[in-house]
Amino acid sequence: MSPRHDDLISSPVSASRRSFLRQSAAGGSLLALGLYGGGTIAALAQGQAAGAAGTAAEFSPNVFIRIAQDGIVTLVSKQPEIGQGIKTSLPMVIAEELEVDWKDVRVVQGDLNPAYGSQGAGGSTSTPTNYENFHRLGATARTMLVQAAAQTWGVPAGECRAERGAVLHEASKRRLGYGELVKAASVLPVPDAKGVQLKDPATYKLLGTRVGGVDNDKVVAGKPLFGIDVQLPGMLYAVYVKCPVLGGRPVSANLAAIKAMPGVKDAFIVEGTENLNGLRPGVAIVANSTWNAIRARKKLVVQWDEGEGANHSWSGFLAQAQAASKQAGTVTMRRDGDVETALAGAARTVEAAYVYPFISHASMEPQNCTAVVDPKDGSIELWAPTQNPGAGQALVASTFNIPKEKVSLHITRSGGGFGRRLSSDFIVDAVAIAQKVKAPVKLTWMREDDLQHDHFRAGGFHFLRGGVDEQGKLVAWHNHFVTFANRVEKKESDGTSNSVLQPGSGASLSGDEFPGRWAANCLLEQTPLECRIPMGPWRAPGSNVFAWVFHSFIDELAHAAGRDPIEFRLEILGDKDMVAGTGERGVPYNVARMRNVLKAVAEKSGWGKRKFARGQGAGVAFHFSHRGYVAEVAEVTVSKEGQLKVDRVVVVTDIGAQIVNLSGAENQVQGSVIDGLSTLMYPELNIEKGRIVQSNFHDYPLLRMPDTPLRIETHFLKTDYPVTGLGEPVFPPLAPAVCNAIFAATGKRVRELPLSKTDLSWS
Amino acid sequence: MSKYTLNVNGKAQAVDVEADTPLLWALRDTLGLVGTKYGCGVGACGACTVHIDGQPTRACQLPVASIGKRKITTIEGLDAKAAHPLQQAWQELDVPQCGYCQSGQIMSACALLKQHPRPTDAQIDDAMAGNLCRCATYVRIRAGIHRAADIASSASTGKGKK
Numbered sequence: 062m063s064p065r066h067d068d069l070i071s072s073p074v075s076a077s078r079r080s081f082l083r084q085s086a087a088g089g090s091l092l093a094l095g096l097y098g099g100g101t102i103a104a105l106a107q108g109q110a111a112g113a114a115g116t117a118a119e120f121s122p123n124v125f126i127r128i129a130q131d132g133i134v135t136l137v138s139k140q141p142e143i144g145q146g147i148k149t150s151l152p153m154v155i156a157e158e159l160e161v162d163w164k165d166v167r168v169v170q171g172d173l174n175p176a177y178g179s180q181g182a183g184g185s186t187s188t189p190t191n192y193e194n195f196h197r198l199g200a201t202a203r204t205m206l207v208q209a210a211a212q213t214w215g216v217p218a219g220e221c222r223a224e225r226g227a228v229l230h231e232a233s234k235r236r237l238g239y240g241e242l243v244k245a246a247s248v249l250p251v252p253d254a255k256g257v258q259l260k261d262p263a264t265y266k267l268l269g270t271r272v273g274g275v276d277n278d279k280v281v282a283g284k285p286l287f288g289i290d291v292q293l294p295g296m297l298y299a300v301y302v303k304c305p306v307l308g309g310r311p312v313s314a315n316l317a318a319i320k321a322m323p324g325v326k327d328a329f330i331v332e333g334t335e336n337l338n339g340l341r342p343g344v345a346i347v348a349n350s351t352w353n354a355i356r357a358r359k360k361l362v363v364q365w366d367e368g369e370g371a372n373h374s375w376s377g378f379l380a381q382a383q384a385a386s387k388q389a390g391t392v393t394m395r396r397d398g399d400v401e402t403a404l405a406g407a408a409r410t411v412e413a414a415y416v417y418p419f420i421s422h423a424s425m426e427p428q429n430c431t432a433v434v435d436p437k438d439g440s441i442e443l444w445a446p447t448q449n450p451g452a453g454q455a456l457v458a459s460t461f462n463i464p465k466e467k468v469s470l471h472i473t474r475s476g477g478g479f480g481r482r483l484s485s486d487f488i489v490d491a492v493a494i495a496q497k498v499k500a501p502v503k504l505t506w507m508r509e510d511d512l513q514h515d516h517f518r519a520g521g522f523h524f525l526r527g528g529v530d531e532q533g534k535l536v537a538w539h540n541h542f543v544t545f546a547n548r549v550e551k552k553e554s555d556g557t558s559n560s561v562l563q564p565g566s567g568a569s570l571s572g573d574e575f576p577g578r579w580a581a582n583c584l585l586e587q588t589p590l591e592c593r594i595p596m597g598p599w600r601a602p603g604s605n606v607f608a609w610v611f612h613s614f615i616d617e618l619a620h621a622a623g624r625d626p627i628e629f630r631l632e633i634l635g636d637k638d639m640v641a642g643t644g645e646r647g648v649p650y651n652v653a654r655m656r657n658v659l660k661a662v663a664e665k666s667g668w669g670k671r672k673f674a675r676g677q678g679a680g681v682a683f684h685f686s687h688r689g690y691v692a693e694v695a696e697v698t699v700s701k702e703g704q705l706k707v708d709r710v711v712v713v714t715d716i717g718a719q720i721v722n723l724s725g726a727e728n729q730v731q732g733s734v735i736d737g738l739s740t741l742m743y744p745e746l747n748i749e750k751g752r753i754v755q756s757n758f759h760d761y762p763l764l765r766m767p768d769t770p771l772r773i774e775t776h777f778l779k780t781d782y783p784v785t786g787l788g789e790p791v792f793p794p795l796a797p798a799v800c801n802a803i804f805a806a807t808g809k810r811v812r813e814l815p816l817s818k819t820d821l822s823w824s
Numbered sequence: 825m826s827k828y829t830l831n832v833n834g835k836a837q838a839v840d841v842e843a844d845t846p847l848l849w850a851l852r853d854t855l856g857l858v859g860t861k862y863g864c865g866v867g868a869c870g871a872c873t874v875h876i877d878g879q880p881t882r883a884c885q886l887p888v889a890s891i892g893k894r895k896i897t898t899i900e901g902l903d904a905k906a907a908h909p910l911q912q913a914w915q916e917l918d919v920p921q922c923g924y925c926q927s928g929q930i931m932s933a934c935a936l937l938k939q940h941p942r943p944t945d946a947q948i949d950d951a952m953a954g955n956l957c958r959c960a961t962y963v964r965i966r967a968g969i970h971r972a973a974d975i976a977s978s979a980s981t982g983k984g985k986k
Contacts (some may be wrong), residue, residue, distance in 0.1 A: 275924070
């Protein structure tokens with residue numbers, strides 16, 4: 062961090078930047094009570110003592126909590142806020158244990174700072190990995206405030222209790238507000254967070270209630286919040302043009318003509334790297350406004366080296382997949398029993414192919430990043446809407462060969478994430494441009510860039526065979542998955558490197574993919590198709606399509622067996638309560654929890670109790686992902702012309718012992734259901750001659766208000782299990798539940814996405 | 825570059841931009857009014873919705889040179905205290921997830937409520953179909969519009985005043 066930049070900071074981020082500087086100054090090595098970063102308590106106490114001298118006006122027992130003398134509590138949100146509500150929910154956990162009124166809490170976004178521990182927002186991990194620690198952070202501060210009051214009064218701490226921002230001594234009817242205790246508490250040693258007394262959940266006042274997002278007032282007023290809103294004095298505006306053929310690079314361009322356009326400050330080729338998820342080669346145009354960069358871009362003429370990606374086409378991949386399906390997969394994920402013998406002996410068998418396209422994340426805020434490079438020492442200051450600030454810093458350091466410590470990063474609010482911002486390509490793009498122009502630069506990807514140069518959710522082809530016996534019991538399951546992979550150099554431990562085919566994120570089967578582990582005769586195998594298409598995690602990676610494939614095909618088998626779809630699934634799940642993990646995503650599966658959500662969704666939806674008219678029907682699916690157990694029932698109406706309307710969705714989740722913020726949790730469930738429906742119905746990216754055909758929302762439609770189901774019913778089963786995340790696990794079961802309902806309504810089986818590929822009309 | 829005087833949120837604002845500059849970028853880059861969002865640049869997502877003489881308009885499709893003296897209202901100018909019934913309802917029902925599209929949603933909803941103070945669900949479908957929400961907060965946007973209608977109605981009859 063260079064003081065030179067202080068004058069560059071504008072309103073959107075100045076508060077968090079100042080707090081970062083202060084934390085760095087007061088206790089750069091100050092760790093959060095040993096909960097994050099592994100610091101010892103002694104070192105922490107020492108760090109705190111050193112820090113306390115500089116901040117006498119505040120009690121700050123750890124880097125997440127500051128209490129001022131007016132009783133206002135400032136809490137740092139360390140995780141990126143991408144719409145999942147974490148900036149509200151995790152601070153609520155501290156506030157609960159701290160015993161403070163929510164109206165007295167202010168939440169600030171933390172910058173990237175090692176003192177905060179891991180700061181990635183992905184995999185629905187922010188809640189499960191921080192929940193207990195945040196309780197302990199709050200409880201530690203409360204314990205110290207109670208002790209400070211007890212010492213002030215000369216009474217045992219055990220006679221005092223904290224309530225609503227104050228400590229009370231009932232026997233003497235004395236009360237001291239937290240603000241009044243700042244000085245006394247600041248000089249106390251910080252106790253071991255692992256030993257502090259947590260509140261009895263039965264006494265929670267805040268957790269489980271409905272709390273509005275902490276930035277809602279700014280959102281509705283149009284205040285600057287997002288990465289794209291950052292403005293710095295003297296800032297220039299950039300666009301960055303990549304080869305329309307994925308994996309290609311620029312050879313030359315009409316740069317002189319572009320530089321002569323109004324407002325254009327510079328235009329140049331960036332060489333880039335081979336990393337498909339890193340700094341890709343391209344042409345940068347830098348101007349005095351975003352529009353002047355965009356209008357210059359319209360005149361840009363580039364000679365591209367299209368590379369081997371120019372051969373890619375979806376029809377070509379489909380032909381490759383069909384050829385591959387006639388042979389054994391190149392990789393075997395699971396082999397139990399003998400599928401061929403079981404299929405031969407089955408009373409009924411079903412064979413089907415399921416296909417889904419590449420899709421984009423299409424977050425509403427396109428990728429962008431603002432970068433400032435210090436010309437003296439090369440240090441870099443960044444403002445980025447990122448889900449993965451640590452990875453962004455690391456990619457900048459490795460790409461530009463500078464130490465990580467010289468890269469500081471301000472985490473802005475993100476206009477949607479969905480996994481896109483776990484990749485950091487837009488950050489290194491901005492750095493490459495800022496290094497050249499020697500001025501603060503805001504790079505904004507156009508929507509077309511965002512859609513066509515995403516790290517896509519991979520398309521895929523599943524070739525399935527299954528069998529049921531005379532009793533209608535599942536006896537055989539075979540899935541040959543033809544997927545997509547990039548060729549990458551993998552470094553071995555002996556220093557040599559090896560060229561390997563690496564399937565895209567979420568584009569590889571686990572050996573534990575349901576009903577693997579349950580079907581006695583089970584073969585899961587896969588064949589990767591090599592491509593130069595960048596791929597990345599997309600909300601509930603893998604699960605977002607595997608659940609659709611597997612629960613659609615299970616439904617096919619249930620109907621072939623003449624069984625009720627829920628009864629058939631309960632039979633597959635069986636009587637065991639736990640099944641151990643075996644595959645690469647080898648997590649134990651709590652079957653009892655899944656049975657419970659499945660039974661609950663049957664009951665809440667009135668499964669089997671309603672007689673549907675032709676053209677109407679109900680479907681079910683369940684899925685375990687991101688530590689959450691979810692079952693969903695959808696009820697649909699399909700018109701004779703084949704128009705789908707989802708009338709009702711019932712969702713039952715088990716995500717553990719506590720819903721943190723009921724309002725945020727319900728919003729995530731509704732959003733996941735509608736996102737699931739949107740992704741089923743609309744988006745598709747075609748690939749021709751190595752280019753993504755679609756370019757913007759006119760040809761890449763997503764669901765809008767008129768398609769929104771009017772009834773989405775949310776049920777949270779409260780269990781004794783650890784509290785887990787909700788950004789992803791509700792998404793996967795939606796598409797199969799709807800497709801199974803469509804089958805019940807029409808007899809039409811949807812085996813290709815998006816839905817528009819299938820004629821749903823009936824007579 | 826040419827100079828234009830725009831009437832933005834009741835104030836005359838000078839901008840010096842190319843004639844074809846869309847209002848969106850003049851608001852964001854020149855005037856620092858960043859509540860109006862860039863989402864697509866082709867008028868397909870509604871994130872840049874503003875009012876021109878009260879009519880909901882996509883700011884990304886409107887060149888500055890074509891605006892003249894027409895009155896521009898952005899999310900920042902919707903209500904002096906950011907307490908328009910829609911802004912109240914949005915907070916009360918915790919409508920936003922990421923929040924990026926919400927200023928455009930509110931501007932479209934505001935135009936709807938002027939036309940239909942008590943909109944039906946079908947009228948909401950029609951009026952809001954141009955606004956994309958990638959987080960899919962549509963259930964709450966719909967509820968928020970109904971709630972704002974309630975707030976506005978009780979305010980006009982005096983019942984809702986605190």
